[in-house]
Amino acid sequence: EYTAIAQRYWIEAGVSHKIDLRIAPAADTLAELIAGGVAGTFDFAFIDADKRGYRQYYEQVLQLLRPGGLEAIDNVLWSGRVADPEVSNRRTEAIRSFNRFLHEDHRISLSLLPLADGLTLALKRF
Structure with missing residues (x-):
């Protein structure tokens, strides 16, 4: 249902030929x-x-990007929970760890x- 709505707007905007919609597990795609x-x-x-x-x-997207390509990653503050040392659960810890990794990634x-x-x-450097 949501993809049908999106596809209507892609057509209206004249960009449907540029969009390859895939509904599958992200890592597999x-x-x-x-x-x-x-x-x-x-x-x-x-x-x-x-x-x-x-x-x-x-890591997979970084392989797909050209040098100078941009990767946008959502929810990296997780409603402020990432910055709150009192919050400790698997999702929050996963995002904290991911943010530390990104901070140290020289690529x-x-x-x-x-x-x-x-x-x-x-922004992919090289």
Whole structure:
């Protein structure tokens, strides 16, 4: 139902030919794209998925991005729970760990926007 709504707007905007909608587990879809020979060709990717899978998705998307490509990652502040040392659960810890990893990753230029649940912008350097 949601995809039908989205597809109407893609058509209206004249961009439906640029969108490849895939409904499947994210890691499988990303692996198929990499195996299909499109690594290094993407300009932009947006990640908003299960939090414990973020690092795997990030690595796969990084392979798909061209140098100078941008990866946007949603929910990196997790309604402020990531910044609250009193909060400790699997999802929050997964995001904290992921944020630390990104901070130390020299393959990207990093910016975390404190909007809503937090949005990370990772620009692939090389």
